[in-house]
Amino acid sequence: MSALKDAIEKLRETGSIGLEDFRNLKMKDVEVLIDEIQYWCLYGNGKPEKLGKKNKAH
Secondary structure, three states: OHHHHHHHHHHHHHOOOOHHHHHOOOHHHHHHHHHHHHHHHHHOOOOHHHOOOOOOOO
C-alpha cells in the first residue's frame, strides 16, 4: 500500500502521475487509484487538497 500512498501524494502535489508510478502498483492498487481519481474529478473539482478524502485508509 506504500506505492499507492506515494502515487496519491505525488498526484496531490504535482497534479499528474507518470506511467512509471502506475507500473509500480499492483492491479488492485491501480483500481483503487482510478476510483480515487474518478471521485476526485466528480466531487473534488480537481482541487489537489481534496484528493484522497473519500478513503481515509490511505
